[in-house]
Amino acid sequence: MEPFKVIIVEDVPLELKGTEGIFKNEIPEAEIIGTAESETSYWRLIKQQVPDLVLLDLGLGGSTTIGVEICRQTKETYPALKVLIFTGEILNEKLWVDVLDAGCDGIILKSGELLTRGDVASCMSGKKMVFNQPILQKIVDRFKRSVNSQLMRQEALVNYEIDEYDERFLRHLALGYTKEQITGLRGMPFGVKSLEKRQNELVQKLFPDGNKGIGINATRLVVRALELHILDVDNLKADEDLSLIHI
Secondary structure (H helix, E strand, O other): OOOEEEEEEOOOHHHHHHHHHHHHHHOOOEEEEEEEOOHHHHHHHHHHOOOOEEEEOOOEOOEHHHHHHHHHHHHHHOOOOEEEEEEOOOOOHHHHHHHHHOOOOEEEEOOOOOOOHHHHHHHHOOOOOEEOHHHHHHHHHHHHHHHHHHHHHHHHHHHOOOOHHHHHHHHHHHOOOOHHHHHOOOOOOOOHHHHHHHHHHHHHHHOOOHHHHOOOOHHHHHHHHHHOOOOOHHHOOOOOOHHHOOO
């Protein structure tokens, strides 16, 4: 690894001290040209001297959006500069997506693992999507759940004889659409009365025991479709905007 300059952005003094120690002891090629505990101090530093790497904590001052914006603006202003996220935001998966969209070169989670020489070397060599083991495990777990969910959904569609129109009807009911609005979806060939008939048929398919004599409305039907994996709660999206629907 060639010598390089780094700025560390971290607002927790104890964690900053530990990170500085890792660079000094494990990555002697790195020259720490400055540390910043806030957005203001970071921009002041980088205007004085542009580093090769920014090690950025997302949770500055308790706000995760600041870190994402620092990353975005840094990559826009200095495209060749590497930005490696080093964060304790373990559960906020949307935040990971936001910072990846902002252009970061990798994410290292502070979940019991220290920043390693390998993490930094991978980033400095130009590798994209540098992740350490904790985040890789979460990505793999999410992937496995997604695959299993898709398999269960496909099986449910076959077992309960759910066609394309049934699925669209149930999905838009789950999203709060009225039957009148659903009839206006592009390619939906049914009127309100036909949808009511289809809803009754779906009730018979999904509640073969009659739900023990308890009445079944559209909400209960949707809940049942979710329980049977006919609908995927993580992929409930409308076919089109309501503004495009003519009723």
